[in-house]
Amino acid sequence: MSVSNHENRKSRSSSGSMNIQLFHKTSHADSLLTHLNLLRKRRIFTDVVLRAGNRAFHCHRAVLASCSRYFEAMFSGGMRESQDQEVNFHDSLHPEVLELLLDYAYSARVIINEENAESLLEAGDMLQFHDIRDASAEFLEKNLHPSNCLGMMLLSDAHQCQRLYELSWRMCLANFASLYRTEDFLHLPKDKLQELIFSEELEVEDESLVYEAVIDWVKSDVERKLGDLPELLRCVRLALLPESYLLKNVASEDRICSFL
Template identity: 30%
Template structure:
């Protein structure tokens, strides 16, 4: 690797969102080698480096140190090199699964190269802590990062509430779902939701009959809702039902569930779900999720990955949402 100024430069910053890292390089200048600034994803600090000869050679590696040595990352990821053009050109790597300890462990050769400004994307599908270099014994770091559910639902003080639900101790309200019946407690439901509280305070049919009809949730998803309220929900149960939990949280004004769902949906945005997430964010007025989706599409340039789906999206999207998307384009667009 050669060239003066081979380390950091004025455009060495790597931007990150969700599981995507993006490095924009305006020019190599007189050098043939560039290294990015450090960026944080998972529990590691990372670097990207690019070497220019007849092709572009991209390296991804963790920052040397105790964390990388004692808990080396086993990463599953894909890289993309995109030249602004005109014409716009891209080169996408295969999906790699690689144990990464140093800059010697991985290098990707881009098949095409153009002149001028270009972008390197790294999208992580999974990050695992390798144990004894064995893939099968590694553990993913991301499920452990979704602590919002665990912090709310795993406290020891919820043990008694869990027993009330699982053992049906002194239940006093029946919940009818689309395909089954559940039992719960008026006081607990009222304490977590002002909507439920209103049902039992005023002379409504729910107070008189001690019955709530939830006709937009099945038994399984409603069990997940009660599981969150009582502290019995499991991580995989939350992930499976989080969109329905978000709808219920919005309907019954349960802010803790709504906030937790928004954080979770923001965590794993990708090209296959970003338009759905954007619609959900608009529907339930989730500003953080909406800004994350718009940034993913326009700031990080992933709008090109969903151009086949965007026409259908525009046919059903709210006009105010389309206006916000257009304003985002005007904000981030810069003449080449």
């Protein structure tokens, strides 16, 4: 049928008004992803290889760019990788975690559990799979506990998960009396320890506990942390300590004198 004949037929059938119908197949998106995933597994039309560790993943640039601003910028900008047929993450990304991200890109599904949630959050943030980062943060929020809140505080702070950070921060303040005796506490960065002990919301029955926490933190690596002691002690409310405690533990104790 010629274009002119088609136009004539359309005008005759319309009688001055156009009858239209919207066809929308709701399963089309799932069907499309399923077929793209099959093409990926068969390495049909794939145009880039992602490498992590000793594994290689054949993918479609268009799919990756549609799911990740990281890949969109990489493939569309002036970066060297925009022309390369291979992107190698070396050991900066675990291959099993990358596989989970790719499975999500091609299926809109991923299983998050206690073993992979932190890694997925980190990788999701790194590759800008923001939905994965946020879903992993939500999972960790639901599994937040005094035993892991220090680690969650640092993780969420590094990857800009504001709600997880606020929840873990409050839990750290509320459980400081037990947390300062843990290995996680001894590995806190100085700035985070300083923020904790300086907070007006720190829940401790006795300021001597804060003093002991600072001393224990320094003693865990005296050579590296000794220079931080004076600044940390300024955050301890020494005026709240009994005079007897000050004389015994602060003014005359050998360990504190040697540090200062």
